[in-house]
Amino acid sequence: MVNAIVGANWGDEGKGKITDMLAKEADIIVRFQGGANAGHTIVNKYGKFALHIVPSGIFYDHTTSIIGNGVALNVPKLFEELESLKEKGVPAPKILVSDRAQMVMSYHILFDQYEEERLGKNSFGSTKSGIAPFYSDKFAKIGFQVSELFDEDSLMEKIERVCDTKNVLLEHLYHKPRLEPGEIYRELMSYKEMVAPYVCDVSLFLWKAVQEGKNILLEGQLGSLKDPDHGIYPMVTSSSTLAAYGAIGAGLPPYEIKRIITVCKAYSSAVGAGAFVSEIFGEEADELRRRGGDGGEYGATTGRPRRMGWFDVVASKYGCRIQGTTDVAFTVLDVLGYLDEIPVCVGYEIDGKVTTDFPTTSLLNKAKPVLEVLPGWKCDIRGIREYEALPENCRKYIEFVEERIGFPITMISNGPGREDIIFRKK
Numbered sequence: 350m351v352n353a354i355v356g357a358n359w360g361d362e363g364k365g366k367i368t369d370m371l372a373k374e375a376d377i378i379v380r381f382q383g384g385a386n387a388g389h390t391i392v393n394k395y396g397k398f399a400l401h402i403v404p405s406g407i408f409y410d411h412t413t414s415i416i417g418n419g420v421a422l423n424v425p426k427l428f429e430e431l432e433s434l435k436e437k438g439v440p441a442p443k444i445l446v447s448d449r450a451q452m453v454m455s456y457h458i459l460f461d462q463y464e465e466e467r468l469g470k471n472s473f474g475s476t477k478s479g480i481a482p483f484y485s486d487k488f489a490k491i492g493f494q495v496s497e498l499f500d501e502d503s504l505m506e507k508i509e510r511v512c513d514t515k516n517v518l519l520e521h522l523y524h525k526p527r528l529e530p531g532e533i534y535r536e537l538m539s540y541k542e543m544v545a546p547y548v549c550d551v552s553l554f555l556w557k558a559v560q561e562g563k564n565i566l567l568e569g570q571l572g573s574l575k576d577p578d579h580g581i582y583p584m585v586t587s588s589s590t591l592a593a594y595g596a597i598g599a600g601l602p603p604y605e606i607k608r609i610i611t612v613c614k615a616y617s618s619a620v621g622a623g624a625f626v627s628e629i630f631g632e633e634a635d636e637l638r639r640r641g642g643d644g645g646e647y648g649a650t651t652g653r654p655r656r657m658g659w660f661d662v663v664a665s666k667y668g669c670r671i672q673g674t675t676d677v678a679f680t681v682l683d684v685l686g687y688l689d690e691i692p693v694c695v696g697y698e699i700d701g702k703v704t705t706d707f708p709t710t711s712l713l714n715k716a717k718p719v720l721e722v723l724p725g726w727k728c729d730i731r732g733i734r735e736y737e738a739l740p741e742n743c744r745k746y747i748e749f750v751e752e753r754i755g756f757p758i759t760m761i762s763n764g765p766g767r768e769d770i771i772f773r774k775k
């Protein structure tokens with residue numbers, strides 16, 4: 350049985366916590382896209398962790414953690430992360446890395462920085478982790494796959510070819526130092542040494558696991574609205590954030606993905622540039638940011654303050670639909686306990702017309718939020734384990750959202766810990 354855990358919004362919905370929680374029943378957890386540009390924050394008995402590349406199931410000793418072929422594999426970051434887990438006393442995890450995963454090179458990170466510098470105020474707000482240059486190279490067919498590390502003879506010829514192209518840009522567009530093929534070769538050989546013990550034919554491994562009836566979790570990064578096809582292009586990430594891509598980025602038959610758990614946050618937050626219709630500003634935003642998540646809404650990778658907003662029905666309904674949601678996990682609901690009244694964005698007004706269907710970017714840029722205000726519950730709901738024990742206004746908020754987005758909310762997260770969860774029978 351294969352389950353996917355993905356985001357409905359702009360990322361930071363709390364997927365890490367839900368994965369960590371559901372990983373208890375999983376045999377295998379697979380990262381299938383993205384790279385070290387976003388982080389999952391997980392709080393458990395070992396401490397608080399910001400994971401960027403290792404799957405969130407890493408804390409259990411019964412699970413195998415897999416870096417799938419769809420991931421932008423930053424080898425030094427992976428090893429740094431494994432080292433930090435070891436330091437905090439987490440038992441050595443079982444890790445496999447797809448032989449078809451491609452590697453983020455140091456020059457991808459440089460190109461990301463140079464391009465953001467060049468764009469200046471028009472920049473994308475990239476985390477400068479090299480993700481866009483990495484995926485560009487993958488699809489331009491000049492990326493380096495893990496399997497190529499073991500074919501040293503043809504490697505040098507390819508490196509020279511890649512350096513020729515890159516050096517034109519470095520010299521004439523960015524006015525920066527050229528790449529030296531020998532150095533790139535040494536970089537790749539150092540990656541080979543680090544990654545060799547973990548390399549695996551992942552799609553074959555997963556195929557066998559499916560035949561054996563193993564429980565597999567696909568862990569997505571970011572959310573629907575950052576998908577390059579269905580998101581707020583061009584303010585998106587460079588790999589698909591959708592559950593459907595899990596089949597490709599892990600190497601599984603698409604029909605094996607039986608459950609798609611879409612994590613949807615009880616209010617909105619976003620990082621980077623791009624339209625954000627329900628965004629709030631000033632003191633109102635500062636307070637929500639301060640109280641949000643676990644210790645404030647600041648980027649797990651960059652520490653940047655996140656942009657804040659009210660729950661957006663239009664974006665979330667779309668975000669859930671495009672994921673193919675079977676279950677919604679509604680998260681960080683406890684954070685809203687301080688509000689007398691809770692505004693919800695229930696529609697977008699575009700050119701004088703109100704819609705609840707999420708539009709393409711040019712229309713989105715013109716959208717104004719239509720708000721409806723719900724009464725708050727004014728108390729702390731952490732520690733509650735039964736749906737019926739939630740305050741009435743809190744249940745009304747959940748049921749209002751559920752009705753508007755049109756997908757069943759089967760889990761409610763009311764705290765950052767593994768046990769802070771309410772299962773709702775549907």
Ligand code: GDP
Nearest residue numbers: 361362363364365389390642681762763764765
């Ligand atoms: P991810 O990238 O989707 O995993 O999201 P983040 O790692 O940014 O998670 C959001 C933050 O919210 C983290 O600091 C989590 O520990 C925290 N968190 C997750 N679920 C809840 C919840 O239900 N309540 C509270 N207060 N914090 C939560």
